[in-house]
Amino acid sequence: MVKRVEFVAKDIIAENERLAAKLRSLYDELGVKVLEFLGGPGSGKTLVIERLLELMTKDVDPSSIVYIGGDVATSLDAERIAKYGVKTIQINTGGTCHLEVPHIEEAIKALGGPQELSKARIMIIENVGNIICPFNFPLGAHLRIMVADVAEGEDKFVKHPLSTMVSDLIVINKIDIADAMGVNVDKMIEDAKRINPRAPVVLVSAKKGLGIGKLYRLILDMLGEEAPNA
Numbered sequence: 001m002v003k004r005v006e007f008v009a010k011d012i013i014a015e016n017e018r019l020a021a022k023l024r025s026l027y028d029e030l031g032v033k034v035l036e037f038l039g040g041p042g043s044g045k046t047l048v049i050e051r052l053l054e055l056m057t058k059d060v061d062p063s064s065i066v067y068i069g070g071d072v073a074t075s076l077d078a079e080r081i082a083k084y085g086v087k088t089i090q091i092n093t094g095g096t097c098h099l100e101v102p103h104i105e106e107a108i109k110a111l112g113g114p115q116e117l118s119k120a121r122i123m124i125i126e127n128v129g130n131i132i133c134p135f136n137f138p139l140g141a142h143l144r145i146m147v148a149d150v151a152e153g154e155d156k157f158v159k160h161p162l163s164t165m166v167s168d169l170i171v172i173n174k175i176d177i178a179d180a181m182g183v184n185v186d187k188m189i190e191d192a193k194r195i196n197p198r199a200p201v202v203l204v205s206a207k208k209g210l211g212i213g214k215l216y217r218l219i220l221d222m223l224g225e226e227a228p229n230a
């Protein structure tokens with residue numbers, strides 16, 4: 001007789017939410033503000049983070065910024081971020097399409113444990129490129145930032161209302177190629193605001209550096225931090 005333990009997705013998600021609340025308490029106890037970037041593969045999460053780090057590292061010592069990047073394979077994103085002098089940890093999920101709380105707990109251990117994390121002021125988590133699963137598994141972040149891009153098609157928010165709804169801030173990236181893609185950006189903004197009226201929507205081109213100062217100020221404002229150089 002084979003013993004079986006079965007989970008349904010709802011139970012796994014509920015358990016993760018309980019663990020995420022514990023992680024949030026840890027961040028608050030250690031005084032670390034946590035930003036999570038989520039969005040489809042190639043939407044520009046890493047490039048947006050790189051542009052933000054160009055500004056952030058003028059205000060905050062790079063050694064007090066931690067980046068945790070989730071990808072199925074490779075450490076390519078962490079290598080890009082390491083150039084800014086911040087502490088980086090790459091998680092390879094080995095196939096899983098999103099990060100869960102135990103991934104973050106392992107990354108904190110790899111960093112040197114909560115004592116090391118307490119030296120950080122800001123921790124940035126980049127989730128695996130996926131517009132569905134990561135949104136269902138919160139990691140206790142203070143701000144969940146959705147990065148969508150115009151090349152994904154103007155219907156992305158309508159097609160992914162749950163992901164749109166749970167985001168605290170919505171970034172529409174690659175506006176430099178909106179015309180070439182034949183995308184109506186106003187329609188995207190309208191959809192995002194209708195589906196999630198509480199999340200500000202910011203247009204950026206990470207490639208051209210457009211809208212990044214505004215995004216940075218907004219993030220600091222939402223975290224309740226000052227922005228001396230933005």
Ligand SMILES: Nc1nc2c(ncn2[C@@H]2O[C@H](COP(=O)(O)OP(=O)(O)OP(=O)(O)O)[C@@H](O)[C@H]2O)c(=O)[nH]1
Binds near residue numbers: 041048129174204206
């Ligand atoms: N034209 C244009 N290209 C961009 C922009 N932002 C990012 N890209 C390009 O889009 C591609 C993907 O960018 P990444 O920053 O790696 O995207 P990502 O979301 O981190 O990708 P994954 O981590 O693989 O999900 C790269 O070739 C970038 O140069 C932008 O604003 N405009």
Ligand SMILES: [Mg+2]
Binds near residue numbers: 045046047077126
């Ligand atoms: Mg990336």
